[in-house]
Amino acid sequence: MKLLFPMVNYYLNKRAPVFLIIFTALATAAIGQSYPSFGPERQVTISGLTFDAMEPFISPDGKYLFFNNLNDGINTKLFYTTMVNDSTFNFVGELNGPNQTSPPHLDAVADMDSLNNFYWTSTRGYPADFDNLFHGIFNEGNVTNIGRVHGDFYIYSPGWLIMDHGISYDGQELYYNNARFDGVCKGPCETLLGIAQKVNDSTFNKLSNSDEILQNINDNSYIYYAPCISSDNLELYYTRYLKGEVTVNTVFEVCVAVRETPTGTFSPPIVLFSELIGNIVEAPTITADKQIMYYHKKIGGVHKIMMRYRHSITGLAEPVKRLSNLEIIPNPMIMNSIIKFENTIQEPYQITILDNSGRLVRTYSNILTNQVEINKGNLKAGMYIVHISAESTVIATGKLIIE
Numbered sequence: 550m551k552l553l554f555p556m557v558n559y560y561l562n563k564r565a566p567v568f569l570i571i572f573t574a575l576a577t578a579a580i581g582q583s584y585p586s587f588g589p590e591r592q593v594t595i596s597g598l599t600f601d602a603m604e605p606f607i608s609p610d611g612k613y614l615f616f617n618n619l620n621d622g623i624n625t626k627l628f629y630t631t632m633v634n635d636s637t638f639n640f641v642g643e644l645n646g647p648n649q650t651s652p653p654h655l656d657a658v659a660d661m662d663s664l665n666n667f668y669w670t671s672t673r674g675y676p677a678d679f680d681n682l683f684h685g686i687f688n689e690g691n692v693t694n695i696g697r698v699h700g701d702f703y704i705y706s707p708g709w710l711i712m713d714h715g716i717s718y719d720g721q722e723l724y725y726n727n728a729r730f731d732g733v734c735k736g737p738c739e740t741l742l743g744i745a746q747k748v749n750d751s752t753f754n755k756l757s758n759s760d761e762i763l764q765n766i767n768d769n770s771y772i773y774y775a776p777c778i779s780s781d782n783l784e785l786y787y788t789r790y791l792k793g794e795v796t797v798n799t800v801f802e803v804c805v806a807v808r809e810t811p812t813g814t815f816s817p818p819i820v821l822f823s824e825l826i827g828n829i830v831e832a833p834t835i836t837a838d839k840q841i842m843y844y845h846k847k848i849g850g851v852h853k854i855m856m857r858y859r860h861s862i863t864g865l866a867e868p869v870k871r872l873s874n875l876e877i878i879p880n881p882m883i884m885n886s887i888i889k890f891e892n893t894i895q896e897p898y899q900i901t902i903l904d905n906s907g908r909l910v911r912t913y914s915n916i917l918t919n920q921v922e923i924n925k926g927n928l929k930a931g932m933y934i935v936h937i938s939a940e941s942t943v944i945a946t947g948k949l950i951i952e
Contacts, residue, residue, distance in 0.1 A: 583806055584819050585760065585784060587842055587857035589723060595630055597640035602628075605843045606611075606659040606834045609718060609780070610946055614638050614843065615659035616854065625655040627669060629690060635758040635841060636856060646692035648683060649673055658713045663719030663837075663934050663946070666750070667692050670711060679703050682711045682725070700753040702727070702745045712737060713778040718837065722746060723753045724776035724785070735795045740772050742787070765817045766806055773804075780837045782811035786821075788831045799826050803833050803844065830855065837946060877935065881950040882925055888947075889920040890937055902949065903934045 600617040614630045626648040628636035660668040667687040685692040712728035723745040728737035745753035773789035790801040802823040804813035824830045830846040876889040898911040933949040
């Protein structure tokens with residue numbers, strides 16, 4: 550689950566972890582922004598995997614699905630897969646870099662922004678060091694430049710830590726979860742969601758209006774965790790359950806709250822789906838185009854990765870028609886480059902280019918062919934993100950480097 554940190558209870562009282570669950574509801578937000586809804590559950594195939602898969606995270610480019618194995622807090626590690634199609638991935642193996650080797654240890658809850666800045670939680674050095682969120686750079690199975698994430702969003706008191714987190718698509722905002730463990734509660738005794746702004750690669754500080762933005766979500770009646778923010782910053786997904794003794798009848802819920810602008814206050818949440826603890830479902834992660842949700846579920850005593858398609862405007866949940874095999878030649882660009890992609894749907898496309906801070910720097914509209922020549926023009930040297938979209942939905946993304 551995402552994440553009840555059994556490792557902390559190991560330190561505090563060697564208690565066993567608790568596990569989690571979720572529900573379905575359809576509604577329209579009072580603020581004018583529609584709530585999303587999702588279709589029936591489907592099991593994801595991970596070829597070559599023989600053990601539990603928990604806390605999935607789909608990379609912004611859709612190529613990788615990260616997860617950790619069983620959250621026992623003794624030998625919990627991060628792993629990754631490569632995508633074959635929406636519901637099929639090939640298991641590659643353990644991530645190189647983030648994982649500790651000597652038990653007891655816990656390295657879990659992968660997150661990554663569109664520039665491959667990778668984040669995860671770890672109990673290494675805890676409780677001597679309370680800064681238990683880590684960062685690095687991901688590249689084809691390796692995480693390098695590893696260090697702790699610092700900032701004023703930690704609570705420096707025994708039992709408190711960052712249980713889990715969600716990084717925004719552009720990497721500028723960190724949605725974090727403070728959680729307090731005492732070795733008696735099954736899981737955290739209390740939790741609090743917050744939002745921190747990026748200062749530099751190793752530091753985030755809490756937004757001055759974080760509490761206002763999340764006022765409809767933070768509720769002392771619940772334990773909540775597993776925040777996941779959509780790529781447009783308009784939908785916040787998370788897991789919750791009622792505070793109190795956790796029993797076989799405890800219901801765990803995957804919720805979503807929405808807002809009209811990327812800096813506005815989130816609406817009251819709705820419950821998307823739920824389960825009792827025996828069939829725990831939790832830890833949603835959303836693709837960059839917001840069309841697929843992945844999460845994990847306990848089936849026959851083993852945690853599996855599941856998925857659901859988002860309902861379309863027709864009310865049907867169908868596989869997403871995607872552009873694939875996006876190519877930029879040459880890349881790095883010197884003067885001009887050609888963007889090539891598969892033309893799989895018959896409608897005009899739009900290409901947008903963002904700089905590494907997420908700022909729009911160029912747009913190409915009403916594209917009807919499957920390749921476009923772009924020129925360097927006044928673009929400065931550096932890394933850029935290229936989006937191809939149709940009807941405001943991102944259906945392909947890639948990186949462009951300008952020298």
